[in-house]
Amino acid sequence: VKVTYVAADGTRTDVDAEPGSNVMQTALDNDVDGIVGECGGAMMCATCHCYVDEDWTGATGARNDGEDDMLDCAADEVKPSSRLSCQIKLTEALDGLVVHLPEEQA
Ligand code: FES
Structure with a gap:
């Protein structure tokens, strides 16, 4: 993938x-560089913040409630395409995925 x-x-x-x-x-x-992932994927930090490329927002789906809450703590601007990257599981359907990284994670 x-x-x-x-x-x-x-x-x-x-x-x-x-x-x-x-x-x-x-x-x-x-x-x-640009992804920290401090909590190891437990949705307890927001240092894995990323922006899903607009061509891929459909395939990755919407963020869940826990991500929404945690993104309030994100260091950089939260956009409609913002996700916690630890919550995007990679499957064959996401082959070619493009994500953009924010300037700051903490
Ligand atoms: Fe901490 Fe994703 S790694 S929320």
Whole structure:
């Protein structure tokens, strides 16, 4: 499953993700800057904040209530496309996913 991370400065990083992993863990596994994932995916921080590319918001679906609450703590602007990347599970349907990273995570 291919995932592209676009940093706030426009730098693109393409990685090969394990299906079943999530967007936060995949960033950490591949040393992608811009995702911290402090709580390890327990929805207890907002340091895995990302913006789903507009072409992919349908495929990734809506955020859940817990994400909404946690995103109130996000360091950067929360947009309609904001998600906690640990809550985006990577399946074949998301092959080619593009996410944009905020400037700040904490
Ligand atoms: Fe903490 Fe996603 S890693 S909420």
